[in-house]
Amino acid sequence: xxxxxxxxxxxxxxxxxxxxxxxxxxxxxxxxxxxxxxxxxxxxxxxxxxxxxxxxxxxxxxxxxxxxxxxxxxxxxxxxxxxxxxxxxxxxxxxxxxxxxxxxxxxxxxxxxxxxxxxxxxxxxxxxxxxxxxxxxxxxxxxxxxxxxxxxxxxxxxxxxxxxxxxxxxxxxxxxxxxxxxxxxxxxxxxxxxxxx
Numbered sequence: 648x649x650x651x652x653x654x655x656x657x658x659x660x661x662x663x664x665x666x667x668x669x670x671x672x673x674x675x676x677x678x679x680x681x682x683x684x685x686x687x688x689x690x691x692x693x694x695x696x697x698x699x700x701x702x703x704x705x706x707x708x709x710x711x712x713x714x715x716x717x718x719x720x721x722x723x724x725x726x727x728x729x730x731x732x733x734x735x736x737x738x739x740x741x742x743x744x745x746x747x748x749x750x751x752x753x754x755x756x757x758x759x760x761x762x763x764x765x766x767x768x769x770x771x772x773x774x775x776x777x778x779x780x781x782x783x784x785x786x787x788x789x790x791x792x793x794x795x796x797x798x799x800x801x802x803x804x805x806x807x808x809x810x811x812x813x814x815x816x817x818x819x820x821x822x823x824x825x826x827x828x829x830x831x832x833x834x835x836x837x838x839x840x841x842x843x844x
Contacts, residue, residue, distance in 0.1 A: 715735070744799055
């Protein structure tokens with residue numbers, strides 16, 4: 648890209664006159680021709696639309712800036728299936744988790760991957776070394792991460808470990824602050840598996 652194009656790309660949209668950007672490409676002696684100014688003014692919206700399309704295409708290339716189309720393309724490239732119920736942020740987190748996988752997998756590296764998959768404090772990992780069992784408990788607030796986390800653990804956990812991935816359901820201790828009347832508004836499933844405020 649030439650310096651002139653880069654400068655035009657970085658210009659503020661509000662600073663544009665009636666035919667601001669396109670007129671800047673003309674030599675000075677052509678800038679005063681009225682007919683040419685009107686042609687440029689008529690073409691300006693098309694160029695603005697093209698610049699917006701370029702900006703959108705650039706944003707779709709990166710997971711953190713991608714929208715629906717970009718995330719779907721990344722999921723297709725990485726062979727990930729995202730349930731429709733997941734939000735864009737949860738889909739981004741699953742994609743970043745997949746891209747961050749690196750060998751060798753140690754307990755410390757697994758903790759790093761878990762921290763990337765689930766927000767801080769929303770999981771607990773317990774390694775039972777005697778019985779070769781890895782227990783990972785996910786809070787209800789992060790249950791959207793569960794499918795991506797399950798797929799990650801199946802790929803990266805050592806083969807000699809038995810994996811137990813489980814949600815931390817609401818227990819009596821969490822429900823004790825509610826009255827029976829308040830709990831009566833929710834179904835049994837919601838009381839067990841939903842984040843209650």
